[in-house]
Amino acid sequence: MENKKPRIVILGAGYAGILTARRLQKVLRRDEAEIVLVNKHHYHYLTTWLHETAAGTVDDERISIPIQDVIDPTRVRFVKDTVVEVEKAAQRVNLCHGEPLTYDYLVMALGFESATFGIAGIKEHALAIRSMNSARKIRHTIEARFADFARQKVGQEKEEQLTFVIGGAGFTGIEFAAELAERLPGLCQHHGIDRRRVQVINVEGAPGILNGFDPAMAEYAKATLEGMGVQFRLSTRIQSVDAGGVTLQTETGEERLEPATVIWTGGVQGNSLVCNETFAAARGRIAVEKDLRAPGCGNVFVLGDCSSVDNRQTGRPYPPIAQLAILQSSVCAENVATLIRGGSDLKEFVPFIKGTVASLGKQDAVGEVFGVKLRGKLALIMKAIIDIRYMIMLGSPRLLLDKGKLSTYVMPEAYTQTFGSK
Numbered sequence: 001m002e003n004k005k006p007r008i009v010i011l012g013a014g015y016a017g018i019l020t021a022r023r024l025q026k027v028l029r030r031d032e033a034e035i036v037l038v039n040k041h042h043y044h045y046l047t048t049w050l051h052e053t054a055a056g057t058v059d060d061e062r063i064s065i066p067i068q069d070v071i072d073p074t075r076v077r078f079v080k081d082t083v084v085e086v087e088k089a090a091q092r093v094n095l096c097h098g099e100p101l102t103y104d105y106l107v108m109a110l111g112f113e114s115a116t117f118g119i120a121g122i123k124e125h126a127l128a129i130r131s132m133n134s135a136r137k138i139r140h141t142i143e144a145r146f147a148d149f150a151r152q153k154v155g156q157e158k159e160e161q162l163t164f165v166i167g168g169a170g171f172t173g174i175e176f177a178a179e180l181a182e183r184l185p186g187l188c189q190h191h192g193i194d195r196r197r198v199q200v201i202n203v204e205g206a207p208g209i210l211n212g213f214d215p216a217m218a219e220y221a222k223a224t225l226e227g228m229g230v231q232f233r234l235s236t237r238i239q240s241v242d243a244g245g246v247t248l249q250t251e252t253g254e255e256r257l258e259p260a261t262v263i264w265t266g267g268v269q270g271n272s273l274v275c276n277e278t279f280a281a282a283r284g285r286i287a288v289e290k291d292l293r294a295p296g297c298g299n300v301f302v303l304g305d306c307s308s309v310d311n312r313q314t315g316r317p318y319p320p321i322a323q324l325a326i327l328q329s330s331v332c333a334e335n336v337a338t339l340i341r342g343g344s345d346l347k348e349f350v351p352f353i354k355g356t357v358a359s360l361g362k363q364d365a366v367g368e369v370f371g372v373k374l375r376g377k378l379a380l381i382m383k384a385i386i387d388i389r390y391m392i393m394l395g396s397p398r399l400l401l402d403k404g405k406l407s408t409y410v411m412p413e414a415y416t417q418t419f420g421s422k
């Protein structure tokens with residue numbers, strides 16, 4: 001009787017999932033395992049560019065790549081479906097539309113969702129940069145606010161239509177604020193609106209921005225954004241959001257802002273589908289073992305934003321970043337292959353984080369790479385190299401030309417003009 005091949009099911013085709021699938025199709029022989037990749041969309045998207053789609057400075061199709069273009073369909077079976085439940089005891093994944101999938105090995109890489117920290121009204125009344133669809137929704141909302149404002153009779157305009165509050169001055173909040181600020185001149189020109197009527201207000205609970213960045217670099221970013229017209233409300237917490245605006249808790253008391261649009265970027269946690277009572281999570285992420293398996297689960301790996309890995313030097317978890325997800329994917333694939341071949345000597349995940357760069361629009365950036373602090377064009381070039389490197393990892397030089405931001409970096413002025421004029 002023929003031996004049934006073990007089945008590896010990978011949930012999520014983000015950075016961690018798609019690279020794990022690609023690595024497994026390379027390291028495993030056809031007869032060794034069946035590889036199934038499940039994702040809710042037929043495309044892989046570049047989450048690290050979502051702030052640009054949300055602001056409308058990069059078109060949707062530039063940040064999405066058909067999954068079939070980057071996997072070998074004869075090696076990896078792609079299932080376009082939404083995961084609704086993982087049944088650990090039954091080793092089964094329940095899907096929204098299709099038949100349940102049983103697994104011998106599971107790789108959970110379902111990414112992040114917004115962490116609201118219990119702030120009332122965020123889920124209902126604020127927008128969040130979570131996915132392609134949510135980014136699209138933000139872009140359309142921004143454009144609609146300008147169009148509505150322009151339609152109002154002179155003297156009767158509602159100024160709050162053009163007030164945008166961004167909650168959180170972390171990586172995403174800062175990158176998004178810069179993109180939005182860069183988009184504004186074009187939008188104002190298109191609708192015949194005076195730029196001075198538009199307000200972009202960033203609200204942050206901490207006394208500074210870009211927590212975790214070198215203070216001088218963070219200060220540079222803040223000054224750059226202020227130069228672009230972004231206002232900062234630091235040491236100020238969003239207490240609640242409702243249909244009419246936001247209530248702030250400042251050092252001196254409560255305050256009310258009445259923007260038509262609130263975009264929440266204040267924090268992320270692992271996808272609640274996996275980070276729940278099935279796989280015990282702390283602060284929304286699963287603290288994985290050294291070999292990236294979920295505690296007490298011999299055949300379940302957790303990667304990317306769903307996982308939590310401690311930095312040995314600081315004793316604190318690494319922040320959820322794509323770089324970590326990418327590095328985890330190759331260790332996970334090797335460990336899965338070892339288990340399938342009957343081995344037990346699994347590789348330990350020891351990340352070497354090269355650094356981080358935050359873009360400040362298309363003309364500027366700030367960060368630290370290999371311990372070197374970078375800002376301005378140098379940081380921008382480094383950001384481009386990171387993006388290009390990822391495209392190469394995804395395996396197609398064509399992708400680099402189609403999707404790579406070569407034009408964005410090589411001709412930033414032309415790029416800004418194109419999107420700015422929309």
Ligand SMILES: Cc1cc2nc3c(=O)[nH]c(=O)nc-3n(C[C@H](O)[C@H](O)[C@H](O)COP(=O)(O)OP(=O)(O)OC[C@H]3O[C@@H](n4cnc5c(N)ncnc54)[C@H](O)[C@@H]3O)c2cc1C
Nearest residue numbers: 012014015016040047048082083111304305320321322323
């Ligand atoms: C605006 C922004 C900018 C960022 N910039 C940087 C940066 O410059 N550098 C950096 O290192 N990190 C950055 N990050 C963080 C980085 O994007 C994440 O750490 C990274 O995407 C995590 O990868 P992942 O594979 O865990 O999840 P993701 O890339 O989010 O992928 C998760 C996948 O799972 C799919 N999925 C989710 N739920 C389901 C379901 N129920 N069923 C089926 N499929 C599902 C999703 O569609 C998606 O394809 C940024 C994040 C944001 C939001």
